[in-house]
Amino acid sequence: MKVLGIETSCDETGIAIYDSEHGLLAHELYSQVKLHADYGGVVPELASRDHVRKIVPLVQRTLAAAKLNKTDISGIAYTRGPGLIGALLVGSSMARALAYAWEVPTVGVHHMEGHLLAPMLDTPAPQYPFVALLVSGGHSMLVNVRGIGQYEVMGESVDDAAGEAFDKTAKLLGLDYPGGPLLAKLAEQGESGHYAFPRPMTDRPGLDFSFSGLKTFAANTIRSCDKQPQTLANIAKAFEEAVIDTLLIKCRRALKQSGHKTIVMAGGVAANKQLRLSFEAASKKDGFKVFYPSFEYCTDNGAMIAYAGCQRLMAGETTPLHEKAMPRWPLDSLQAI
The missing domain is CATH 3.30.420.40 (ATPase, nucleotide binding domain)
Incomplete structure (x- = not known):
């Protein structure tokens, strides 16, 4: 067909x-x-x-x-x-x-x-069942996937999605639209440890996401900084690390709750290189498999x-x-x- x-x-x-x-x-x-x-x-x-x-x-x-x-x-x-x-x-x-x-x-x-299902276009393709992390400009959700159409939403964003938070924070940093990829590129020049950004909703049970407060924290940090290029890069780095850590913490919880051993990432934010590297490192440490679509x-x-x-x-x-x-x-x- x-x-x-x-x-x-x-x-x-x-x-x-x-x-x-x-x-x-x-x-x-x-x-x-x-x-x-x-x-x-x-x-x-x-x-x-x-x-x-x-x-x-x-x-x-x-x-x-x-x-x-x-x-x-x-x-x-x-x-x-x-x-x-x-x-x-x-x-x-x-x-x-x-x-x-x-x-x-x-x-x-x-x-x-x-x-x-986009990762199914590549080889090797993930096998059911798995936990799907869908992260884009409009959605952030964790889904228990047992087969096509067999979906249980385990958690989702209660306000800004991850991609939306990336774009809005990029705008605060003075970056052009669409800001998410540009923020990630700026973060490559940043250094860790200069700013302590929160990991929202990780200090309580559950699998829902909230990135609006993280965006506000970034706005306040940017407003009070010296606006030097390296400072802005450090803020971008801290913001990106906070989002990635939050997603990883929630994914580990979802794997434990579902009993599955595979994470499938998809959506525009899944193209973030640091996100992929962090999940690859975690998969080797924790013993789960991770799949994501080709960048295109x-x-x-x-x-x-x-x-x-x-x-x-x-x-x-x-x-x-x-x-x-x-x-x-x-x-x-x-x-x-």
């Missing part, structure tokens, strides 16, 4: 084709970073309009890259939610129109399930949607053409396959 995947949940237009027998055949991605940079964040209306401009050429390019035509496509998967409603409508409308015209089934994919599959992309959609289509699941996009959609409400 060859599945066309369409991702338009926020500010990336991602198109891909996944073959159930031969794996990923082609994928194209267009990022709107430059479009939103002047505003310091995503402008929903501009994002929707840009998806409209880019989606048809990207579908054509992806088909050409895979050396396929429309008659080779067996089904279409699209991000149904969660996300920005206008952006979601562009992708879902395109998917349903193509499905109707090409007379193939379509399935709406949960955006976070796509991220959760960490941010929003069509490949993860094509893969997730292919699994559901092969299991016989389809989404009727009249079904609406879902800007809010609980992950643990999905059907198991």
Whole structure:
């Protein structure tokens, strides 16, 4: 089965084709970073309009890259939610129109399930069951994964997600948008031990996250510092270490609570190199396995949607053409396959 995947949940237009027998055949991605940079964040209306401009050429390019035509496509998967409603409508409308015209089934994919399954695109792939750490600009959650659609949310962010805290703190440091990767790069020049940042919600039981207070602590630290380049780098280092330590502490708790021996990291923050190094070191010390997607599959992309959609289509699941996009959609409400 060859599945066309369409991702338009926020500010990336991602198109891909996944073959159930031969794996990923082609994928194209267009990022709107430059479009939103002047505003310091995503402008929903501009994002929707840009998806409209880019989606048809990207579908054509992806088909050409895979050396396929429309008659080779067996089904279409699209991000149904969660996300920005206008952006979601562009992708879902395109998917349903193509499905109707090409007379193939379509399935709406949960955006976070796509991220959760993204490591399956690489080799070796993780084996079920495992604990998934989903960390992005909009979400931070720990999920007990027993199989596709068998998800138990063990903990999630009660305010700012980890990626959101990275971006906001980067802005406080005077870095451009998107700030998360730039903060990580600045942190490479910093030195540990100059600032003692808190590890939020680690002094109490539970697996929920809270990064809003950490961002406020960073803001107060930046406001009172001398603003020298090395000082700012040291603050970036302390902030990054605090986020990573917090995520690691919670993951260790989740492994103990679930009894699993594998952590799967996914989402945009999973591209952070120091986060990966810290989890690799912890895995060797504690005896658990850690998996994460290739860097190109960490941010929003069509490949993860094509893969997730292919699994559901092969299991016989389809989404009727009249079904609406879902800007809010609980992950643990999905059907198991």
